[in-house]
Amino acid sequence: MTTFNLRTLKLRSGEQFREERELRLEPLELGGQRYVPVPETVPAQLTITRASTGTVFELAFDVRLHGPCMRCLDDAVLDLPISAREYEATSPEGDEELRTPYLEDDKLDLSAWARDALALALPDKILCRPDCAGLCPVCGKNLNDEPHDHGEPEPDSRWAALADLKDRL
Ligand SMILES: [Zn+2]
């Protein structure tokens, strides 16, 4: 878990602190599939700005996720730029809107924040390419490798003969 300790940070109103931090990212589970950050550790830019009424926290990093395409199950790679912002009022007085859930006892939980920010930035579908054709619903082959269609199912000639006979009876 990557945390940042705010106890030693003494910022006055209007002052800003910036630091690059190594951030360890966790693999994500999505629809039963695993998406792994490559590399697992990325440099993240942490910015803390003291305003008159509270503190603004900003976190920015780039992530590359590897995992199966949601249509054809081939390897897919997704590059996401993440930038997240949190606010903690100096005196939130029980108002949850004015607090960040990632700050506890002067410790900022960068791992949990990064995980949630990444989950929010994900697209609806992770695909190997935008026009991925997916798998054939009939035979299950990858339609990107072998484009084909099965056409109309052939009527079975024996049944046709039987139907013919039934019509005549
Ligand atoms: Zn695909």
Ligand SMILES: [Zn+2]
């Ligand atoms: Zn097929």
